[in-house]
Amino acid sequence: xxxxxxxxxxxxxxxxxxxxxxxxxxxxxxxxxxxxxxxxxxxxxxxxxxxxxxxxxxxxxxxxxxxxxxxxxxxxxxxxxxxxxxxxxxxxxxxxxxxxxxxxxxxxxxxxxxxxxxxxxxxxxxxxxxxxxxxxxxxxxxxxxxxxxxxxxxxxxxxxxxxxxxxxxxxxxxxxxxxxxxxxxxxxxxxxxxxxxxxxxxxxxxxxxxxxxxxxxxxxxxxxxxxxxxxxxxxxxxxxxxxxxxxxxxxxxxxxxxxxxxxxxxxxxxxxxxxxxxxxxxxxxxxxxxxxxxxxxxxxxxxxxxxxxxxxxxxxxxxxxxxxxxxxxxxxxxxxxxxxxxxxxxxxxxxxxxxxxxxxxxxxxxxxxxxxxxxxxxxxxxxxxxxxxxxxxxxxxxxxxxxxxxxxxxxxxxxxxxxxxxxxxxxxxxxxxxxxxxxxxxxxxxx
Numbered sequence: 001x002x003x004x005x006x007x008x009x010x011x012x013x014x015x016x017x018x019x020x021x022x023x024x025x026x027x028x029x030x031x032x033x034x035x036x037x038x039x040x041x042x043x044x045x046x047x048x049x050x051x052x053x054x055x056x057x058x059x060x061x062x063x064x065x066x067x068x069x070x071x072x073x074x075x076x077x078x079x080x081x082x083x084x085x086x087x088x089x090x091x092x093x094x095x096x097x098x099x100x101x102x103x104x105x106x107x108x109x110x111x112x113x114x115x116x117x118x119x120x121x122x123x124x125x126x127x128x129x130x131x132x133x134x135x136x137x138x139x140x141x142x143x144x145x146x147x148x149x150x151x152x153x154x155x156x157x158x159x160x161x162x163x164x165x166x167x168x169x170x171x172x173x174x175x176x177x178x179x180x181x182x183x184x185x186x187x188x189x190x191x192x193x194x195x196x197x198x199x200x201x202x203x204x205x206x207x208x209x210x211x212x213x214x215x216x217x218x219x220x221x222x223x224x225x226x227x228x229x230x231x232x233x234x235x236x237x238x239x240x241x242x243x244x245x246x247x248x249x250x251x252x253x254x255x256x257x258x259x260x261x262x263x264x265x266x267x268x269x270x271x272x273x274x275x276x277x278x279x280x281x282x283x284x285x286x287x288x289x290x291x292x293x294x295x296x297x298x299x300x301x302x303x304x305x306x307x308x309x310x311x312x313x314x315x316x317x318x319x320x321x322x323x324x325x326x327x328x329x330x331x332x333x334x335x336x337x338x339x340x341x342x343x344x345x346x347x348x349x350x351x352x353x354x355x356x357x358x359x360x361x362x363x364x365x366x367x368x369x370x371x372x373x374x375x376x377x378x379x380x381x382x383x384x385x386x387x388x389x390x391x392x393x394x395x396x397x398x399x400x401x402x403x404x405x406x407x408x409x410x411x412x413x414x415x416x417x418x419x420x421x422x423x424x425x426x427x428x429x430x431x432x433x434x435x436x437x438x439x440x441x442x443x444x445x446x447x
Contacts, residue, residue: 028155040166045204047170049113054283055178055301056193072408074125075283076401081133086394089138098146103212108135110204117194141389152236160370161319168366172308179301258387271396273431277424278365280403307363318367329439332371339365340428347421
């Protein structure tokens, strides 16, 4: 009799747990449906505006008299401003709230992007690219932290992956859009590359007003959640130990704690090598394709969308697989290795189709980014999470300066891209080797 009562109690508790999990999944899905679309739109505009000079590069370089190394330096200078102001921007986000600060970020970089249509030479281009990085600083990690205010820790990897899908989509569609805008050459007296900055910068200004009107700062402010859903969501967030309201985790205390934490710097180093390769591919793929295949500026821009379309499919598959089976560490190492091997193939292939396949493999680095971010997002909590994500993104993006610049120097020195692509392959493979240290990290650590 006692055994039957015990079994009955277990069965009842199991049913209650299943119902609670179902309810949590329902509310999290509702949160994702509310947050992800606007976040992806913002990310779409962000990556278009920071990378549009990749497609606009050839005609702009001709108009401004840029060498390959000058172009690479201009592309990379964005990240100097970005790195310097990344963490301060994230701390301001916590002070002013996500709605106001993210809208401010988008408005600022949009206006700077529009102003880039009037650069007159390398020095003015260098200045505007640096300022663009200053004003865009904080957006990407700010959105990641914003998710952590609404989404329990165990669901963050899925949220980051869904958000990350916006990057290869942005790069694919952005390449097509930018190539199309080049066809506006001569309209109203502006060159095609000038229309690129005017139109795509203007998009950011428009989206900033949408963010200002629709974003909620916390679950309690979300008009799309019922009172009961807000209470339950806050309970889930508390249970996941995100410690949103812990004063010890705020402001400078969080900054000092994270700067002293070797784990945070370990993630930064991995990300640096990932970004050396990623941004080199991003800025140089259109010109690599143009030189190798002998295409026009517009056609090269269109073909450069192919690797990012492939990366989108791979990212969706990897996100689905890791959500179902876990194993984030091995998959991260595998994706990084595939990206490295792809760039090696692309550099050495004599056949254009095989070289393009290699570029597609290299572009799959996108699937590795949300996997890496999910580790520190679960390991750290509250403002520590915001600071850690900002630190990784800012320090890691130093690779975004060195990669494109080195590729430009190597192209000027050799007249080809083979050595530069070998450099990209090496950066991905080094990142894969370093990520081996995450293979045994299956559970979040206490900090």
